[in-house]
Amino acid sequence: MGNTAVVVGGGIGGLAAAIGLRRIGWDVTVLERASALADMGAGISLAANGLRALDELGVGGAVRAASRGQYSGGTRTPWGAWLARMDGSALEKAVGAPIMGIRRSTLHRLLREALPAGSLLMGSEAATVEEAGAGTVHVGYGASALEADLVVAADGIGSTIRGHLFPDHPGPVHSGSTVLRAITEHAVDLRTDFELTWGRGAEFGHIAFLDGKAEWHAVLGLPVGTRFADPLTELRRRFHTWHDPIPALLDATRPEAVLQHDVNELRTPLPSYAAGRIVLLGDAAHAMTPNLGQGACQALEDAVTLAAALGAESTVEAALARYDAERRPRSQAVARAARQAGRMGQQLSHPLAVALRDTAMRLTPSRVATRMILRHHAWSPPSLH
Ligand code: FAD
Numbered sequence: 001m002g003n004t005a006v007v008v009g010g011g012i013g014g015l016a017a018a019i020g021l022r023r024i025g026w027d028v029t030v031l032e033r034a035s036a037l038a039d040m041g042a043g044i045s046l047a048a049n050g051l052r053a054l055d056e057l058g059v060g061g062a063v064r065a066a067s068r069g070q071y072s073g074g075t076r077t078p079w080g081a082w083l084a085r086m087d088g089s090a091l092e093k094a095v096g097a098p099i100m101g102i103r104r105s106t107l108h109r110l111l112r113e114a115l116p117a118g119s120l121l122m123g124s125e126a127a128t129v130e131e132a133g134a135g136t137v138h139v140g141y142g143a144s145a146l147e148a149d150l151v152v153a154a155d156g157i158g159s160t161i162r163g164h165l166f167p168d169h170p171g172p173v174h175s176g177s178t179v180l181r182a183i184t185e186h187a188v189d190l191r192t193d194f195e196l197t198w199g200r201g202a203e204f205g206h207i208a209f210l211d212g213k214a215e216w217h218a219v220l221g222l223p224v225g226t227r228f229a230d231p232l233t234e235l236r237r238r239f240h241t242w243h244d245p246i247p248a249l250l251d252a253t254r255p256e257a258v259l260q261h262d263v264n265e266l267r268t269p270l271p272s273y274a275a276g277r278i279v280l281l282g283d284a285a286h287a288m289t290p291n292l293g294q295g296a297c298q299a300l301e302d303a304v305t306l307a308a309a310l311g312a313e314s315t316v317e318a319a320l321a322r323y324d325a326e327r328r329p330r331s332q333a334v335a336r337a338a339r340q341a342g343r344m345g346q347q348l349s350h351p352l353a354v355a356l357r358d359t360a361m362r363l364t365p366s367r368v369a370t371r372m373i374l375r376h377h378a379w380s381p382p383s384l385h
Pocket of ligand 1: 008009033034043046125156157160217284288294297298
C-alpha cells in the first residue's frame with residue numbers, strides 16, 4: 001500500500017489524524033480552508049479517552065501540562081443546590097485522569113506544533129475530492145491539486161465530502177438549542193473547577209483553566225439562527241437570579257468576547273465511515289451535541305484508530321473497513337448518549353419533568369453516576385508503535 005494522505009480540515013480531528021499518520025510513517029498534507037483560526041475564544045474539556053489518544057499521538061504530556069484537572073464541581077440547580085457532585089479523583093483512580101480543561105487555542109497550537117512546518121496549508125479549501133483510479137484520490141484546491149493514496153475527510157459537521165459520498169443522507173440538523181460562550185477577561189474566584197447548572201430549558205456551565213480564568217457557556221432552547229445583538233446583556237437578564245459564580249463569570253467577560261452558535265448534530269447515523277479510499281473522521285462522521293463533552297474526544301479516538309488500522313492492515317481498503325467496524329458503533333453510541341443527556345438536561349422545561357429529573361439525580365448514588373461517565377471515558381487506544 002502507498003503511504004501518502006491528504007487530510008481535509010485542520011480542526012482537532014484533522015490535525016490529530018495527520019499526527020497519527022505521520023507516526024506510522026505516512027507523508028501527510030493538511031488542507032484548511034480558513035486563513036486564520038476561528039472559534040478559538042472558547043475552551044474544551046478532555047476526558048481520559050481523549051487524553052489517552054493524545055498520549056498515543058505523543059502530545060498527551062504537553063496537553064496535560066497546559067490543562068487544569070477538573071477535580072471539584074458537579075451539577076446544580078439555579079438556586080445553587082447540588083444535584084450531583086463530580087469526583088475528579090475517583091475518575092482519575094478509575095481511568096487515569098480526571099476531566100481536563102484547556103483553551104481550544106492552546107490545544108490547537110500543541111497539535112500544530114507536532115506537525116512539520118509546511119504540512120498544514122492554511123487558506124486552502126478542498127474543492128474536489130475524486131477517486132482517480134489506480135488506487136489514488138485526486139484533491140483539487142484553489143489552482144492546485146494533490147494525488148494521494150488516502151483522503152481523510154475531517155471537514156467538520158458541514159462536511160461537503162460526506163455530502164458527496166452519501167448524497168441521500170439528510171446531513172446535520174438543529175438540536176433546538178443555541179449556545180453562547182466566552183473566556184473571562186480575568187481570573188474569577190471560583191470555588192470549583194467545573195459546574196453545570198440546569199434550569200428550565202436553560203443550562204449554564206463553567207470550566208476553569210490553569211491561570212484561574214474560565215470558559216463559561218449558556219445553552220438556551222431557541223429557534224435556529226437566533227442571535228442577540230447584545231448577548232451579554234441578554235444573558236445577564238436571563239441569569240441574574242442564578243447562583244454564584246454565574247453573575248460573576250458574566251461580569252468578568254468583555255461583550256465582544258461572547259460567541260453565539262446554533263447547536264447542530266448529525267442525528268441520522270451514517271451507514272459507513274469509509275468509501276473507497278476516502279474516510280470520514282470527527283464531526284464529519286459523527287457530529288454530536290456537546291452534552292457529554294465527547295465530540296473532540298471521539299475525533300481523537302478516530303485519529304489513533306485510523307492510524308493503527310493503516311499500520312496493521314496490508315491494504316487501505318482493509319484498514320478503512322477495520323476503522324469503520326471499530327469506530328462507528330462506539331462513536332454513534334456516544335452521540336446517542338449525548339443527545340439523551342441533552343434531553344434530560346438543558347432541554348427539559350416542563351416544571352414537573354424538571355422536578356422529577358432533579359429528584360432522581362439527588363437520589364442517584366455518586367458511584368452509579370461515576371459508572372455512567374466511565375462508560376464513555378474508559379477507552380484504551382490501539383498502539384501506534
Ligand atoms: P472541526 O473542528 O469543525 O474542523 C473542521 C475543519 O475543516 C474546520 O477548520 C474547517 O474550516 C475545515 N474545512 C471544512 N471544509 C473544508 C474544505 N473543503 N477544505 C479545507 N478545510 C475545510 N468536544 C469535547 O471533546 N469536549 C468538549 O468540552 C466539547 N465542548 C463543545 C462545546 C460546544 C459548544 C460545541 C459546539 C462542541 C463541543 N465539543 C466538545 C465538540 C468538539 O468541538 C468537536 O467535536 C470537534 O471540535 C470536532 O473537530 P473536527 O476536527 O472533527 O471538526
